[in-house]
Amino acid sequence: MPSEFDLIRRHFTRAPRHTDLAVGDDAALLRAQPGSQLAVTTDMLVAGTHFFADTDPEDLGWKTLAVNVSDLAAMGARPRWAFLALALPVADEAWIAAFARGFFACAGAHDIDLAGGDTTRGPLTLSVTLLGEVPQGAAITRAGGRPGDDLWVSGQPGRAALGLAALRGETALSPAGHATCIAALQRPQPRVALGLALRGLASAMLDVSDGLLGDLGHILEASGTGARIDVAALPLPALVATGADPALARRSLLGGGDDYELLFTAPAACRAEVEALALRLGLALHRIGELTAEAGELRLHEADGTLVRSARTGYDHFC
Template identity: 80%
Template sequence: MPSAPTPARASEFDLIRRHFTRPTRHTDLAVGDDAALLRARPGMQLAVSTDMLVSGTHFFADTDPEDLGWKTLAVNVSDLAAMGAEPRWAFLALALPRADEAWIAAFAHGLFACADTHGIDLAGGDTTRGPLTLSVTILGEVPQGAAITRAGGRAGDELWVSGQPGMAALGLATLKGEIELAAAGRAACIAALQRPQPRVALGRALRGLASAMLDVSDGLLGDLGHILECSATGAIVDIGALPLDALLEAGADAALAKRCVLGGGDDYELLFAAPAARRADIESLSRALGIPLHRIGALTAEPGVLQLRERDGRLVPGARSGYDHFG
C-alpha cells in the first residue's frame, strides 16, 4: 500500500500570511511589502520603543506560547504607556528554532489579543531561524509636547506607583520552586508575570499631572534610580506606604513581600512623580479608572541620594539595584 504523501513544509512567507497578516485599522500599507506606510495624525509626535525577549533570559522555554505572544507585545505597550502615548503600530521580528505551526498559531493568537485590546496594527517585521528570540518595535502617538519623560521630577514631588508591584516577582519565585503558594495566590502571581496589563489609560490620563514617569520592569528601586538620574533629584521611599497586603495574602512573608515590591521586576506598573498640590487629582483619577495608586514617598533635593524611611522613622540608604542583563 503506497504511503501518504508528506505535507509540504510551510515557507517563511506562508507562515507570515497565515498567522501574522490581519486587516489593519490605521495603516496605509502593512505586512507584505518591503516597508510599511504609516500616517501620523496632525499635531502628534511619534513615540518609538524596542524590546527583545530571549528564551532562557526573559522567559522559560516551556512558557505557554499564547501567554508569550501577549507578553511580547504588552511589555512594549507599557513603554508607551509610561510616556503618556497611545500605541498605534508594532513591528515583530522572530527568530525561531523551527517552524512549529501549533506553537506559532498560539503565539500569534496571544499577540493579536493584546494588539486588539490596545488598537494596535501589526505593520511588519521579519522571521528567521535561530535561538528563540522575540523582538518588537512599537510606535505610538502623543500630542506635541505632552510626553511624560523621566527628566521632569522636582524636589518635593510625591512618588506614586500603580497597581500591585511585586506580584510578578513572586510568580517567578513560584515557577523556580523557591516558594510554595496556595492555589489562588499562585495563579494570581503567575498571571501577573505571564500576562502583564499595560497601564495605557492611566498613562494618558497622567499627562499634565505627572512630572516624571517610567514603567517598572527591572525593579522599583532600580527603575526609580533612572528618574533620580534624569531629574537630578534624590528620593525617600516610605516602607510603611508600600502595597504589601496582596503579596502577604498570596502567601509571602513580610520580608519576601518587601523584597518583591522593591526589587522585583516584570510588573510593568507605572512609577511616577507629581507635585504635592495635585494629590487630590491623582486620588480622583485612581477612583475614576479603578486602578489603585499608592503614594510611596517623595523626591528630594539631594541628587542621586535614595533613602528608605523605616516604620520607626529611621532613614537608611536604599540600594538602587535592579535587573542588569550584563550584571
C-alpha cells in the same frame, strides 16, 4: 514544511485599522496624526533569559507585545503600530498559531496594527518595535521630577517576581496567590489609560520593568533629585497575603521587576487629582514617598522611624 511567507500570511496578516500599507510589502506606510510626535520603543525577549522555553506560547505572544505597550504608556503615548521580528528554532505551526493568538489579543486590546516584521531560523528570540503617538510636547519623560513632588506607583508591584519565584520552586504560595502572581508574570496589563490620563499631571514617569528601586534610580538621575520612600505606604500586605514570606515579599516589591506598573511623580498640589483619577480608572495608585533635593540619594523611611540609605538595585542583563 511551510515556507516563511506561508507562515506570515497564515498567522500574522490582519486587516489594518489605521495603517495605509501593512504586512506584505518591502516597508509599511504609516500616517501620523497632525500635531503629534512619534514615540518609538523596542524590546527583545530571549528564551532562557526573559522566559522559560516551555512558557505557554499564547501567554508569550501577549507579553511580547505588552512589554512594549507599557513603555509607551509610561510616556503618555497611544500605541499604534507594531513591527515583530521572530527567530524560531523550528516552524512549529501549533506553537506559532498560539503565539499569534496571544499577540493579536494584546494588539486588539490596545488598537494596534501589526505593520510589518521579519522571521528567521535561530534560537527562540522575540523582538517588537512599537510606534505610538503623543501630542507635540505632551510626552512624559523621566526628567521632570522636582523636590517635593509626590512619588506614586500603580497597581501591585512585586507579584510577577513572586510568580517567578514560585515557578522556580523558591516559594510556595496559596492557590489564589499562585494564580494571581503567575498571571501578573505571564500576562502583564500595560497601564495605557493611566499613562494617557497623566498627561499634564505627572512630572516624570517610567514603567517598572527591572525593579522599583532600580527603575526609580533612572528618574532620580534624569531629574537630578533624591527620594524618600515611606515603607509603611508600600502595597506590601497584599503580597504577604499570597502566602509569601514577608522578607521575600518585600524584596519582590522593591527589586523584583517584570510588573510593568507605572512609577510616576506629581506635584503635591495635584494629590487630590491623582486620587480622583484612581477612582475614575478603578486602579489603585499608591503614594509611597516624595522626591528630595539630595541628588541621587535614595532613603527608606522604615516603620520604626529609622531612615536607611538604600542602594538602587534592579535587574541588569550584564551583572
